[in-house]
Amino acid sequence: MQIELTINDKAVKWEVANDEFLADTLRSHGFLSVKKACDTSCCGLCTVWMDGKSMLSCSVLSLRAHGKKITTIEGLPKEAEEFAQILSAEGAEQCGFCSPGFIMSVLAMKNELVNPTEEEIIHYLTGNLCRCTGYMGQLRAIKIYLGVA
Amino acid sequence: MENVGQSIRKIDGMAIAMGKPVYTEDLAMPNALVVKILRSPHAFAKITSIDISKAESLEGVECILTFKDVPNARFTLAGQSYPEPSPYDRLILDQIVRYVGDEVAIIAAVDEKTALLAMKRIKVEYEVMEPVLDFEQAVGHPSVVHPEEDLSCNFEIGLQKENNITSSSHEEVGDVDEEFKRCAVVVEDVYYPQAQAHTMMETYRAFTYLDHAGRLIAVSSTQVPFHIKRQLARALQIPASKIRVIKPRIGGGFGGKQTGAGDVFAGLVTLKTGKPAMIIYDRKETFSATTSRHAMRLKVKLGADQEGFIRAIDMQVLSDTGAYGEHAPTVLGCVGHYTLPLYNKTRAVRFDGKAVYTNKMPAGAFRGYGATQGTFALESTVNMLAEQLKMDPTEIRLKNISKVGETFLTGPGVMLGSSSLDRCIAKGKELIGWEEKFPRREVGYNKVRAVGMAITMQGSGIANIGTASAEIRLNDDGNFTLLTGATDMGTGCDTILSQMAAEILEVPMEKIIVHAGDTDTSPYDPGSYASSTTYVAGGAVVKAAEELKNKILAQSAAILGVAPQDVEFDGLAVRTLSGDQEISFAKLAELTILGTGKLQLVGYATQGCEVSPPPYIAGFAEVEVDRETGKVDLIDYVAVIDCGTVINPNLARIQAEGGIAQGIGMALYEQVRYDEIGKMATNSFMQYKIPSRKDVGKVRIAFEESYEPTGPFGAKSIGEVVANTPPPAISHAIYNAVGVRENHLPITPEKVFLGMQKL
Structure with missing residues (x-):
C-alpha cells in the first residue's frame, strides 16, 4: 500500500505493508537513527515526532503515518546538536544507543513544558530507558540545556 | 597534565548521540540473509525427529540447519583467554536441548517474514525428560544435564558431570573451626542474590560475510573480538586465519557481550551459503536465550574478638550456572577473590564453592562477576556483626580493612599498593549525613527514614593472565x-x-x-x-x-x-x-x-599484570520505608570511590552512576524468574523491571584518589566495582528502618511487608 507523508520536511510516497511498523519503515529508508530495543513499547529508543509530538515509532503502523509530518533526529540537525553537545560534554551519552530517541523526547519536552520542575522533567522522560548512565548525567545535561542548572 | 585528568568528551560521542549509522545493524549489507532460531519449548528433552521439508520448500528460504548439519566439536561461548576455564559443553546445535530457549534449528531466508513462516513449518518431536530446575536440588538429582561423553575441560575445574557439578573451588588458610571457638562473637546467615539480566539497550547481533579472499568476516556487537575469533574457529572447525572479527560501536554490554551469542549461527549460514547473513536477537531472546548473572546461595560465618577485629571468615557458595558452564568456575572463584581480601585482621579463612548445572538459561559474565554476590553476603554479615558488637558499622570497617603495604591471608606476599578506602568511608559518612541519620528517623505518616552502608573492592585486570x-x-x-x-x-x-x-x-x-x-x-x-x-x-x-x-x-x-x-x-x-x-x-x-x-x-x-590492584568503594544508602505497605523509596545514594588516578572525571562518574543504578535494580526491582516448567516468566520489560529515572532517587558520586604505583598515571579500574555496594547498603538501610533483614534479592515491598508481620 502506498502512503504519502512528510519526512523531515520532504514529501515522500512510500510503499508499505499493512502490518509494517513505522520504525521499520523509517530504518528501511535509511533513517538509521531510529533504534528498536524492546518490542513492547517500553524503552523509548524509537521515539520520533508525528506532527510535532513525540511518539513510539515501533508501535505505530506505517499506514498511520499517511498524511502526517514525521520528524527524526536527522531532520533536526541544529536543535538536536545543541543538546547533544551538552549531553556529550557531561559524558552522558555513554553507549549512545538510546540517545537519539532520548534527544527527540527532550526536544519535544522543551516545546511542550514551560519552565519544568525537576519532577516534571523526570516524569516527562520516564518512558526513555537507559541502562548505561543511571540517568543522573542526563538530568544534569537537561538542566544546563534548559538554563535551570 | 593537559589530557589525563581532564573531562574530555568521547571522541565518538557526537556521532552516536546524533544517531549516525555506526552500529552493527547499520553496517550490514541490505541483501544479508535474515537468520532466525527455532528454540526449544522444553526445559530438558531429546529431539527424536525434525522434519524441515515443508519449511525448506518455502520460496525465499535459503537454508535450514539442524543438529545433523553442525560440526561435532564442543566449545564454550565464554569469552576468556585460552585455555578457557569454562568447560567445552555445547555444540552449535545439539540433539539434547537443555533449557527453554535452547537452539533447535537455524533458519536463513531473504527476509524476516519468510524466516518466521518457515520456522512455523518445522516439525519437531521431542522425548521430554525431567528437568533440574531448583539449583539447590541439582547435586544428586536423578537427571543429568550433561551426560555426553565428549564434554571436556582445558584443565581440572572440579567438574563432576554425573552429579551436575560444573566446577568446585576450595581455599583454606588457618584452622577456621578452631578460630571460631576463640572468637567472642560469631554471626552467620544465608543469602540468595538473584539472577539479573544485563538488558543492554542494543540486543545481541552479528553480521557475517565472506571477503575477497574467501575469509569469514564477522561484524559483531561484542566485548571480546579475539575470543569470538577463536570461538568461531573451534565451533565451525575452520582455521582461525580464515576469520576476522570487527567490533563497531556497540550499544552496551555489562559483561553480557563477553559471552558469544549469535555469531556462530550467522557464521555457519555464511559458510554454508556463501552469502552475507545477519542475526539480531529480539528482546525476548535477549532475556531468555543468552545469559544472566549467576543466582547463588551463600552461607557466611564471621567471628570477631571483643575489640571487633574480624578473626575468622567462612564462606560457602552454591552457584547456579544453568544449562551451560559459561564463566562458571571463574565467577565462583571471584566470589571469594574479590571479598575476602577486604579484611585482613583474620587468622583463618575458608572458601568452599560449587557451581551446578540446571535446566535454565545459562548464567554468564555480568559486571561484578561474583564480587557482587559475594559483597552482598559478606557485607550484610559484617553489618550484623557490628550490631552484635554494638559498634558503628563504619567503625568496624575502619578497624578491619586492609591498608597500603599490608598483605592478606589468601594472597600471601601480595602487598596492597594503593588504597584510600578509609578516606572513602569518612567522606561518604559526611556526604550522607551519617552522624545525624544513623540508624533511623521517624518522618511521620507511618514512614521512617534510615541509612545503611557497605564497602567493596574488585580487581584491575586478572593477575598473571591479563x-x-x-x-x-x-x-x-x-x-x-x-x-x-x-x-x-x-x-x-x-x-x-x-x-x-x-x-x-x-x-x-x-x-x-x-x-x-x-x-x-x-x-x-x-x-x-x-x-x-x-x-x-x-x-x-x-x-x-x-x-x-x-x-x-x-x-x-x-x-x-x-x-x-x-x-x-x-x-x-x-x-x-x-x-x-x-x-x-x-x-x-x-x-x-x-x-x-x-x-x-x-x-x-x-x-x-602480575597484580590486580583493587579499586574500592564505600557506598551509603538512605531509604524511606512505608510501614503500612512495605514500599521502599531510595532517597539518596552516595558512593565514594578510590579508582586511583581518575583519567577522565566525567566518564568515570557516568560509569559509576550507571553501575550504582544497576546495583539499585538488583537490590530493589530486578529478578529473572521461571515458571514451574522452567520457562522464563520475565522475558520483556513488562515483566522484568529495570530502574527508570523515577526509581533511582538521587545518586551522588565522589572520588578519593589514591596513586596505584603499577597503574598508568596511577590509575586502577572502575568498570565493575561500581555495581557491588547497593544490594548490601540498601538492605542494611531497610533493616535499620523497620527491622526486616531480607536476604533474598530483590527486596520488594511485599517481602518487606510480610517481614514486618513476622517481627
Whole structure:
C-alpha cells in the first residue's frame, strides 16, 4: 500500500505493508537513527515526532503515518546538536544507543513544558530507558540545556 | 597534565548521540540473509525427529540447519583467554536441548517474514525428560544435564558431570573451626542474590560475510573480538586465519557481550551459503536465550574478638550456572577473590564453592562477576556483626580493612599498593549525613527514614593472565595512529586511551587516530572485561607511547646533528635544548617515512599484570520505608570511590552512576524468574523491571584518589566495582528502618511487608 507523508520536511510516497511498523519503515529508508530495543513499547529508543509530538515509532503502523509530518533526529540537525553537545560534554551519552530517541523526547519536552520542575522533567522522560548512565548525567545535561542548572 | 585528568568528551560521542549509522545493524549489507532460531519449548528433552521439508520448500528460504548439519566439536561461548576455564559443553546445535530457549534449528531466508513462516513449518518431536530446575536440588538429582561423553575441560575445574557439578573451588588458610571457638562473637546467615539480566539497550547481533579472499568476516556487537575469533574457529572447525572479527560501536554490554551469542549461527549460514547473513536477537531472546548473572546461595560465618577485629571468615557458595558452564568456575572463584581480601585482621579463612548445572538459561559474565554476590553476603554479615558488637558499622570497617603495604591471608606476599578506602568511608559518612541519620528517623505518616552502608573492592585486570598490546605509529603526515584491541562498548576507552597517548606524546588529542577492536589490524587484547581496559590496555598504551617518543627524539637528534639528550618535545616538533634548531613531526615523517628515510617510527608494547590492584568503594544508602505497605523509596545514594588516578572525571562518574543504578535494580526491582516448567516468566520489560529515572532517587558520586604505583598515571579500574555496594547498603538501610533483614534479592515491598508481620 502506498502512503504519502512528510519526512523531515520532504514529501515522500512510500510503499508499505499493512502490518509494517513505522520504525521499520523509517530504518528501511535509511533513517538509521531510529533504534528498536524492546518490542513492547517500553524503552523509548524509537521515539520520533508525528506532527510535532513525540511518539513510539515501533508501535505505530506505517499506514498511520499517511498524511502526517514525521520528524527524526536527522531532520533536526541544529536543535538536536545543541543538546547533544551538552549531553556529550557531561559524558552522558555513554553507549549512545538510546540517545537519539532520548534527544527527540527532550526536544519535544522543551516545546511542550514551560519552565519544568525537576519532577516534571523526570516524569516527562520516564518512558526513555537507559541502562548505561543511571540517568543522573542526563538530568544534569537537561538542566544546563534548559538554563535551570 | 593537559589530557589525563581532564573531562574530555568521547571522541565518538557526537556521532552516536546524533544517531549516525555506526552500529552493527547499520553496517550490514541490505541483501544479508535474515537468520532466525527455532528454540526449544522444553526445559530438558531429546529431539527424536525434525522434519524441515515443508519449511525448506518455502520460496525465499535459503537454508535450514539442524543438529545433523553442525560440526561435532564442543566449545564454550565464554569469552576468556585460552585455555578457557569454562568447560567445552555445547555444540552449535545439539540433539539434547537443555533449557527453554535452547537452539533447535537455524533458519536463513531473504527476509524476516519468510524466516518466521518457515520456522512455523518445522516439525519437531521431542522425548521430554525431567528437568533440574531448583539449583539447590541439582547435586544428586536423578537427571543429568550433561551426560555426553565428549564434554571436556582445558584443565581440572572440579567438574563432576554425573552429579551436575560444573566446577568446585576450595581455599583454606588457618584452622577456621578452631578460630571460631576463640572468637567472642560469631554471626552467620544465608543469602540468595538473584539472577539479573544485563538488558543492554542494543540486543545481541552479528553480521557475517565472506571477503575477497574467501575469509569469514564477522561484524559483531561484542566485548571480546579475539575470543569470538577463536570461538568461531573451534565451533565451525575452520582455521582461525580464515576469520576476522570487527567490533563497531556497540550499544552496551555489562559483561553480557563477553559471552558469544549469535555469531556462530550467522557464521555457519555464511559458510554454508556463501552469502552475507545477519542475526539480531529480539528482546525476548535477549532475556531468555543468552545469559544472566549467576543466582547463588551463600552461607557466611564471621567471628570477631571483643575489640571487633574480624578473626575468622567462612564462606560457602552454591552457584547456579544453568544449562551451560559459561564463566562458571571463574565467577565462583571471584566470589571469594574479590571479598575476602577486604579484611585482613583474620587468622583463618575458608572458601568452599560449587557451581551446578540446571535446566535454565545459562548464567554468564555480568559486571561484578561474583564480587557482587559475594559483597552482598559478606557485607550484610559484617553489618550484623557490628550490631552484635554494638559498634558503628563504619567503625568496624575502619578497624578491619586492609591498608597500603599490608598483605592478606589468601594472597600471601601480595602487598596492597594503593588504597584510600578509609578516606572513602569518612567522606561518604559526611556526604550522607551519617552522624545525624544513623540508624533511623521517624518522618511521620507511618514512614521512617534510615541509612545503611557497605564497602567493596574488585580487581584491575586478572593477575598473571591479563595482557594487552598497543601500537602507535607516526604517520606519513605527522599525525599518529593508535592501534589497540581494547573494546569500547560505550565506556569511552577509545577516548581515555587516546588521552594517555596524547599525554605522553605531548600532542593534542585530535592528532591521534584510534583504530580498535579489529582482529586483523589490532594488536592482541582479550577485550574489555575483568575491569582491564584502563589499567592493562592503558599500561600498554603508555609504554608504547614512551617507546615512540624515545624513537622520535633519537631520530630527530640524528637529523639535527645533536645528541638525543640534547633535544626535547615542543608542541608538534622536537627542538634542541638550546632552542636554536627544531624539526616538526610533519617534517620528521617526511624525512623518515617518505622518500629515502626508509624508517617508519613505531612504538609497540605488551603489558602483562602480575597484580590486580583493587579499586574500592564505600557506598551509603538512605531509604524511606512505608510501614503500612512495605514500599521502599531510595532517597539518596552516595558512593565514594578510590579508582586511583581518575583519567577522565566525567566518564568515570557516568560509569559509576550507571553501575550504582544497576546495583539499585538488583537490590530493589530486578529478578529473572521461571515458571514451574522452567520457562522464563520475565522475558520483556513488562515483566522484568529495570530502574527508570523515577526509581533511582538521587545518586551522588565522589572520588578519593589514591596513586596505584603499577597503574598508568596511577590509575586502577572502575568498570565493575561500581555495581557491588547497593544490594548490601540498601538492605542494611531497610533493616535499620523497620527491622526486616531480607536476604533474598530483590527486596520488594511485599517481602518487606510480610517481614514486618513476622517481627
